[in-house]
Amino acid sequence: MRSLATLSNADITPLMNPEKKADLIRAAKQIQAEGAKDAGALSFMARMLVLATLPHSNPGRVPQFSRENGHFKLVVQPGPDMGIPYGSYPRLVLAWLTSEAVRTKSPELELGDSLTAFMNELGLTPTGGRWGTITRLREQMKRLFSARISAVREDEGRFQFSGLQVASEVDLWWDPKKPDQAAVFGSTVRLTEPFFEEIVRRPVPVDMRALRALKKSPLGLDLYTWLTYRLSYLKDPTEISWRDLHTQFGADYNRVRNFTQAVKRELNKILTVWPELRYETPRGRLRLYPCPPHVDRVESAAPEDLLDSPNGE
Template identity: 30%
Template sequence: MSVNASPYREKETIAIHAPEFRERRVRAERLISTGSLIAATPPRDDERHYMHSILCQVGLPRSKVNGTSFERRSGRVALLVEAGRIWTGQDYVQQPLPYGALPRLMLAWMNTYAVRHNTPEIPIGDSASGFLRMLGKQSNGGKRGSFTMFRKQVQALAACRMTLGYNSEDRAHTYDGKPIKHFEAWLSSREHERSFWPGSMTLSDDYYQTLKQHAVPLDLRAYTDLKGSALAMDVYMWLAQRLHRIGARPAIVHWSSLREQFGQEYQGKDPGKDFKKKFQLALRSALVVYPQAKVRRVTGGVMLMASPPPVPFKD
């Protein structure tokens, strides 16, 4: 069974006018449209974004984590994320772990600016709503609005500590530190308030130096259209850094390895089955906007075949 088959088929017994299915259908149609555009038109320079290669293999949490640490491993690479605290002017306030699509969009945007301009200092606009627009997100208020979630996630990302580990042929390497060295926590809860909105963030030197050596180019059109699923974003990043490195012989990745790499969040009654179902949907979504990818479902896992990267490398 090819994973390139369309995953967007609702059962006829489901009311197609239900809001959640209408939203799903709209998102699917947008993905298909973006995939067609990507197949026909290579990305412009301003559509070329970057992610650290280790974070392409072992991503941040995708759902809220109970606790202050999170670990993900895959083969020779590992990621440990630890929640930090932010000084508000009066107290150190414990932050949660960053999770979901927003921190991924933030990192991609900041990484891209750092790589393009050869600087660790990242300007982030005059207001929160302005930065949200730069990330391709609509700004709306309320307890569950994008601004409220954005404020929580940007502070969590700024405060967290990441330990990135990877093994070469004969050595183990560790980057240990805060990706964001400097962040001015705002004191106002108003999204358009300028005086309390930090004008820039500064990446730590260690993170910045490893990013310059291990930056993976992504197509912004694909990445932002996958933001409805952090798992689909992670699968897309994984394929972007993996497929072009495969030789003449295809690589088969078994379900046990895929679950170790992507599936810590699945802990229900039948976590293996739940993960397999969600992963296949996420993979199909990623392949819609990565039309050059050659991936096939096989017994026991998926087969990865040599494919062009989603963004051609610069000479």
């Protein structure tokens, strides 16, 4: 069984860049020293985007992208003249949006006076140029805010559908050439009513320090948020086949074997910031054991909806 007590630092991240490894260890020390709420790092993710997620890499100019989790299916369609959002940046933005919506209980969110201030919230360092963080973040935000998201659940005798778009209005006043400069007007995003209701109904609590430490890997972010949710109610050991996990998270990997190797690497990283995590990887599957969730589950009196108890979650 994997736990930090049985792993050396070399085992945790054997081939990792020293700087990335140092970031993980630093985050782990901060997390162990102080809980997410007390440290002001309590964040949230939309549950529908935990159970099935955005692509990890650029899917190209395709009409739609989909992922499945048992009876649950997530379909993402690009906005006009836009591509589908992918990678770590839209995941970090979604975590920020969900956290702010839960905190303020308002669909209209202020993104900060300057681009640098907002990027600091996401754990990103502003860099310019074609491949810089500023360019990539702006592009992914435009894709995310214009995308159409559909959540579908279909099983015997029942069909449920929910069509969502993240934002109804977006107004960004940041100057990419002057990221530190405060704009004359504040940058704002107004969430659509269906998306706002979805993310505040039953958000999944996560630690923003962990997200920042894992931000280089979309797969790592997906696994961390999913495990935090899954283990919040796990009562008995459970097993998920690598093939089922591949269907849920691994659409970017052509072969299940390659996906399995990637998951094992990311689990070792997650274990660094979450030493209580207990799991094994016997042949063909991932076995999870009950353990404290990384952040305590948020209780809700919301009625059953299309995300409740999908197979394979």
